[in-house]
Amino acid sequence: MAGTVARMAAYLRARIDLGTLEPGNKIPPTAALMKQFELSDNAVYRGIALLKAEGYLVSHQGKGVFVGDRRKLIAGESRIAGITQGKSEIIHHKLSARVQAPDWVAAHLGSGECVNRVRTVQRGDFVLQASQSWVHVDVAELVPEIDEPKACDPSWQALYQDRSGNPVKAADKTMDARITTAADREALDLDADFAVLVMRTVYVSGNKVIGVGEGVYAPGHPLSIA
CATH class of the missing domain: 3.40.1410.10 (Chorismate lyase-like)
Known part of the structure; x- marks a missing residue:
C-alpha cells in the first residue's frame, strides 16, 4: 500500500520532536524517503516543502536539507x-x-x-x-x-x-x-x-x-x- 505525503511529513516531524533527528542533522535522502513511503520524487519534495514552511527543515544551497532549530526538545x-x-x-x-x-x-x-x-x-x-x-x-x-x-x-x-x-x-x-x-x-x-x-x-x-x-x-x- 502506497504511502502519503502526510504520513511522511508526520514521520519526520516526530523524529525531530523526539530528537532522533537533531537541529543541524541532514534528513534522509530523497531516494530513501521515496522507497520507505512508496512516494514519487515530486511527492517527497511536497512533503519537504511543507516541513520547511512549518520551520522544521531548512535548505543549504549545494549541501542539502537539514533540521532547523525552531523547536526545543522536551528533555x-x-x-x-x-x-x-x-x-x-x-x-x-x-x-x-x-x-x-x-x-x-x-x-x-x-x-x-x-x-x-x-x-x-x-x-x-x-x-x-x-x-x-x-x-x-x-x-x-x-x-x-x-x-x-x-x-x-x-x-x-x-x-x-x-x-x-x-x-x-x-x-x-x-x-x-x-x-x-x-x-x-x-x-x-x-x-x-x-x-x-x-x-x-x-x-x-x-x-x-x-x-x-x-x-x-x-x-x-x-x-x-x-
Whole structure:
C-alpha cells in the first residue's frame, strides 16, 4: 500500500520532536524517503516543502536539507520546567491512580504503592506520545495534586522542587525500541503493531529517586514491521 505525503511529513516531524533527528542533522535522502513511503520524487519534495514552511527543515544551497532549530526538545530540566514543544500540542491527562509499582519501576522507587499518572500528547489528529509516570507516594505529602487526574502546574517535579526546596533532576535517561503492546496501540490510536521508540527517565531529589517516567513515541505512524 502506497504511502502519503502526510504520513511522511508526520514521520519526520516526530523524529525531530523526539530528537532522533537533531537541529543541524541532514534528513534522509530523497531516494530513501521515496522507497520507505512508496512516494514519487515530486511527492517527497511536497512533503519537504511543507516541513520547511512549518520551520522544521531548512535548505543549504549545494549541501542539502537539514533540521532547523525552531523547536526545543522536551528533555532534562526543560521537561521539569514544564516546557511544551508548541502551542499546537494538546496534553490529555487520562489517569492518576495508586498502584503497586511494576517490577522495573520498583527497581528504582522500591516495592509497594506509588502514584501512576497517564497522559497523551496530541498534535491535530496525530497522537505523538503516550507517557506514564510513577511517583513515590512521599511526594504526595507535598504535592497532593498528583492524585488528581489533571495537569500539575507547571509539573509535579517543579512543584515538589519549589515546596521542598530540594532540586529535582532527570538523573538517568535511556532510549529503547519495542513492538507496540496492546496498551501502546490503544493510547497511540494505532490499529496494527508498529515499532515504537521508548524513553525512560529517572527523577532524583537529593539522594532519593522520587519518580520514573516512560514515554512511548509514535513516529508518524511508522511502517509496520509485523
